[in-house]
Amino acid sequence: MRKKSIEKPKSLKKSFYNFYVPREDESFTIFNSMTGSIINIHNKEKIDKLKNIMDNDIIQYSSDCEIISTLYDNGFLVPENKNEYEFVRYCYERDVVNDRGLDMTLIVTRQCNLRCVYCYEEHENRVMDKKIYDSILEYLETSLKNKVHNRVSIGLFGGEPFVEYDNLIVFLEKANEICQKYDVPYFVSATTNGTLIYPDRFDRLINAGCRYYQITIDGFSDTHDKYRINADGKGSWNQIIENIKYMVTTKHDFKVTVRTNFNDEVFQRAEEFYEYLSEILDERFSVYYEGIKKLGGKKDDQLDILHKVNVDEQSVNIAKKISSLGLNNDLIDAMTLPYSRICYASKHNNLLVDYDGTIMKCTLVLDDDINHVGYIKDGEIVIDSNKFSKWVGAKIDLPDECKNCRVLPICFGGRCINGRVHGESYFCDAKAEENTLEQLISYYN
Secondary structure, X not given: OOOOOOOOOXXXXXXXXXXXXXXOOOOEEEEEOOXXXXXXXXXXXXXXXXXXXXXXOOEEOOOOOHHHHHHHHOOOEEEXXXXXXXXXXXXXXXXXXXXXXXXXXXXXXXXXXXXXOOOOOOOOOOEOOHHHHHHHHHHHHHHXXXXXXXXXXXXXXXXXXXXXXXXXXXXXXXXXXXXXXXXXXXXXXXXXOOOOOOHHHHHHHHXXXXXXXXXXXXXXXXXXXXXXXXXXXXEOHHHHHHHHHHHHHOOOOOEEEEEEEEOHHHHOOHHHHHHHHHHHOOOOEEEEEEEOOOOOOOOHHHOOOOOHHHXXXXXXXXXXXXXXHOOEEHHHHHHHOOOOOOOHHHOOOEEEEOOXXXXXXXXXXXXXXXXXXXXXXXXXXXXXXXXXXXXXXXXXXXXXXXXOOOOHHHHOOOOOHHXXXXXXXXXXXXXXXXXXXXXXXXXXX
């Protein structure tokens, strides 16, 4: 029996979630936040044709018109009778709430070899015991055998996870074997300072499935070594750069995001810094950047931070420079992909496992009792449903401001749940978010 194809709608309308962005080189970019589609148009004739089509409230579908069919296929044009807000809610339920993947972040140690001035953690000599590693492996074996999860993603966090490299690498290799046994996709990522990923370690980590790294470099050595200091008081910049240069020489399949935390001092040499990165990195590397934040550390009152408005303005200037250099910009993906700005702590399948087996939701309030939602022991995860629901069920009833915001499919009102769990009111300047998004899109390569 032949499968019936879904009939194309006869009448279309413009998607509410469209962004139309003119660029400095007189080209034109269109973006749809529901699908994440971005199309750059450089041909003036096609730009004029696009504008003529979009001037109409109702557009007739035609498979013979390439531009109309392309706009429809990428979500820029939708059926005339489509309720897009209902569709956003449906997609959220389908893709986020019903996700059967397991996203497990491990705090394998609270210790770190650096003493970054803006860090909010205490750096205690607490490490994950073999019993906890074994319990996680037992849980993976059982849950995959019973087809509870269809994907396993393990994130390494700390402290600095590679302070515990010897025990960690054995665990990762065993987890890899279990996932291969049940033919389940397996991903490992690491949030790391990058100082301890020596060449021999990097090669073994790749083979154990650890193929994604976020490494922080706060500009050149003059600023980086001021803010990201070794426990012995020495700088860390040279060791990180040496390790990254080795990664570039390999043929491994991996991805590294070079993150930079900015304040005024780091911003001053931002363009020069990204020029340097463009010379030493290849296509397996990308960049990401944020303003330095006060996250509850003991030195918060001493930090030089930028106001959010200044961060947004500078972020757009940096995006322009990065675009001109041909560097991959992860900030654009983080700002434009559907669901990309939904807080990880609000997701039902995202679990944070502390060194002692405590199950948590948020990395910013590690020792807060409300964050301790369960534990893992003897291969079983036990959850306190009352505490858990405060995080996963903390989605507010979306106000009209969210319902009428074109950024909704990206965040779904779910950014940073931590504040709301602790009683803070939710606030978002929707128009400012839309404007910043438009500016970033204008520098999409």
